[in-house]
Amino acid sequence: MSTTRQLLSSAQVARFVAHGFLHLDGIVPPEMNEEALEVFAAGLHAVPYGTPVPKAFAEGSFARRLLELPAVAGALESLVGPDPAVDHHFVHTREPREGSAQPLHADALIDLRQDAFDVQLMYYPQEVTAEMGGTLIVPGSHLRRVNESDTGRYQNLLGQTRLTCPAGTVVLLHHGIWHGGRRNDSDTVRHMYKIRFNPSVPQVRLWDTADLDTPAVREELAHGFPWYEQATGRLEILNRIKLWRSLSGDPGFDIDHWATRIANRPAAAQRSKA
Amino acid sequence: MNLSSTVRQQVLVLYLHTSALDSRVVGWARYDGTGATRPTTGDSDEPPYGTGVAALEDGWRLFQAAQLVPPYPGVEQETSFLKHEFFFEKLVERGPADSG
Numbered sequence: 001m002s003t004t005r006q007l008l009s010s011a012q013v014a015r016f017v018a019h020g021f022l023h024l025d026g027i028v029p030p031e032m033n034e035e036a037l038e039v040f041a042a043g044l045h046a047v048p049y050g051t052p053v054p055k056a057f058a059e060g061s062f063a064r065r066l067l068e069l070p071a072v073a074g075a076l077e078s079l080v081g082p083d084p085a086v087d088h089h090f091v092h093t094r095e096p097r098e099g100s101a102q103p104l105h106a107d108a109l110i111d112l113r114q115d116a117f118d119v120q121l122m123y124y125p126q127e128v129t130a131e132m133g134g135t136l137i138v139p140g141s142h143l144r145r146v147n148e149s150d151t152g153r154y155q156n157l158l159g160q161t162r163l164t165c166p167a168g169t170v171v172l173l174h175h176g177i178w179h180g181g182r183r184n185d186s187d188t189v190r191h192m193y194k195i196r197f198n199p200s201v202p203q204v205r206l207w208d209t210a211d212l213d214t215p216a217v218r219e220e221l222a223h224g225f226p227w228y229e230q231a232t233g234r235l236e237i238l239n240r241i242k243l244w245r246s247l248s249g250d251p252g253f254d255i256d257h258w259a260t261r262i263a264n265r266p267a268a269a270q271r272s273k274a
Numbered sequence: 275m276n277l278s279s280t281v282r283q284q285v286l287v288l289y290l291h292t293s294a295l296d297s298r299v300v301g302w303a304r305y306d307g308t309g310a311t312r313p314t315t316g317d318s319d320e321p322p323y324g325t326g327v328a329a330l331e332d333g334w335r336l337f338q339a340a341q342l343v344p345p346y347p348g349v350e351q352e353t354s355f356l357k358h359e360f361f362f363e364k365l366v367e368r369g370p371a372d373s374g
Contacts, residue, residue, distance in 0.1 A: 101315040136316035144353045153287065154356065155303035155315050162316055182316045227300045230292050235353050 006074030007208040013078060013247065014220035017240055020142030020174040027071045028123065028168030035062060036125035040091045040191055047086050050198060056086040063089070063195065066123060066170075075172055078207035080119050080199040087118060087196035094133060094184040102180035103152030104136065107196075110147045111176055115246040116203055117142075118175035123193040127167045132190045133182035134163035135171070140225040141178035143239045151178055157227035204249045212248065222255050234258075281365050282307035286334055288326050290358040293342055295326040301356060308366050326360050334362035 008016075016022050028036075039062045047056045057064040067073060076084065107120065128134040138160050162182065163171070173179070175196070184190050211217070221240050224233055241259045245251050254260045289301035299321040304313040323329045330336065338361040 099312075101317070104315050133316075144355075146354055151355070152315075153303060154289070154301050155313060156318050156321070157289075157301040158299070158321060160316065160319065162319065180315050183314055227289075229290075229300060229356060229358060230297075232353050232357065235351050238351055239353060 005077070006070045007206075008075055008078035009208055009210070010212045010248075011214065011216040011220055013207045014217045014244065015223075016079065016172075016174070017243055017247065018220050018223045019139045020177040021137055021139070022075060022172045023165075024071050024075065024170040024172070026166035026168045027069060027170060028066065028125070030167065032062070032065065033125040033167045036123070036193065037191065040093075040125075040193065044089060044091060047089055049087055050085045052083060052085055052200075056089075067121075067195075072121070072170055076119065076121070076197065079172065079203070080197050081201035081203065081206050083200050084119075084197035085200055087198050089193070089195040092181060092192045092194060094181055094190040096184060096187045096189060098184045101133070101136075101183040103149045104138065104154050104178050104180045105149040105151060106141075106144075106146055106176050106178055108148070108175065110145050112145075114242060116199060118199070119197045120173045120175060120177075121195045121197070122171045122173065123195075124163075124165055124169045124171075125167060125191055125193070126188070128163060128165050128169075128190065129186065130162065130164050131186040132164075132188055133184040133186075134165070134190075135192065136180045136182050137161040137163060137171075137173070138178040138227065140223075140228065140236060142174035142176035143236060143243070144176070144178070146178070154178075159226035203247055205247070209248075217244075218255055280368050282309075282368055284308065284364045284366055286322065286329060286362040286364075288321075288323065288329060288360045288362065289356045290326055290360060293340070293358050295330075295336070295339070295360065297358070298325055299323055308368055329362050334364055336360060336362050 008022075012022065053064070053067060057067070067076065111117075122135065138157050181192070221244055222237060228236060237255060238258055241253060241255055245253045245259075252260075284307055285305040287303040288299050291297040291300055302321050304311075304322070306313065323332065326336070340357055340359040
């Protein structure tokens with residue numbers, strides 16, 4: 001692994017908890033982006049579910065070098081810890097003038113975990129223009145409990161991110177985020193390489209916590225999105241408070257007294273003392 | 275005139291900020307029974323109307339609104355699908371060349 005650790009700050013992790021994804025724009029060098037297209041053309045070897053990174057990807061291999069880029073390594077360590085397992089990897093290809101878009105979906109099954117999450121890495125070796133489609137991501141959708149493509153009815157949500165990016169961009173996503181491959185209306189084949197990671201350690205204070213008690217953390221966690229409905233948007237903040245309590249190891253963390261207020265049971269506390 | 279062969283349904287789905295039809299649009303989808311257009315996922319960033327009522331004013335006919343369903347006990351704080359879903363339609367007459 002790289003000797004240069006570029007861990008995320010608390011504010012960045014809080015932003016991930018609120019948005020459900022993190023952009024690392026253009027951080028992969030051009031020579032690796034060129035190499036990637038050859039690697040994808042040659043085909044990927046199969047990786048059994050749950051294989052530790054060093055076993056899944058040999059030292060010096062393309063995937064290993066991608067994960068050792070300091071910005072990628074630091075962000076991954078901050079979110080899933082130092083020794084994640086590779087869940088699976090796959091190259092998604094959208095053909096030119098492809099007539100259809102993927103329905104909006106969350107990957108896999110409804111995930112009931114409240115104190116753990118997987119991270120999906122999406123790597124784009126080429127520049128992605130609006131005409132090429134890119135990936136649609138719905139910020140702040142990751143804590144909603146939906147099953148796979150049941151969200152396909154929603155074509156557009158206010159504030160959605162229609163990814164366009166420079167070559168060499170990496171996006172890290174919470175496993176629950178709503179997303180979909182948009183229709184490719186260009187003459188260029190578009191590739192996206194995805195690796196899903198399972199944490200192997202408790203996801204507690206894995207990042208650079210120097211700014212843990214700064215107002216920026218609360219500001220990030222309280223961020224609303226334009227597609228949120230009035231009432232449900234408040235529940236989203238509550239669910240983030242619960243996740244942040246788990247990640248920060250601070251059971252008393254709160255925003256505007258919301259979680260504290262609705263958990264306040266003086267009579268029950270008195271009964272348990274009696 | 276044989277209506278079934280010349281009239282097609284266009285469907286607009288609006289997701290609103292609250293359960294009120296005059297609240298603002300937060301999400302949208304369109305389906306075109308004429309086959310003239312193929313709206314799809316992620317194809318626009320601006321909603322077609324600002325509110326549900328604005329769609330009525332433009333001639334869309336509301337035919338379904340989501341019921342207000344109390345939260346299930348024990349999962350009141352879970353979030354899932356958008357709740358305030360309104361279905362609209364327009365009936366569009368196809369031209370003679372299209373009517374088969």
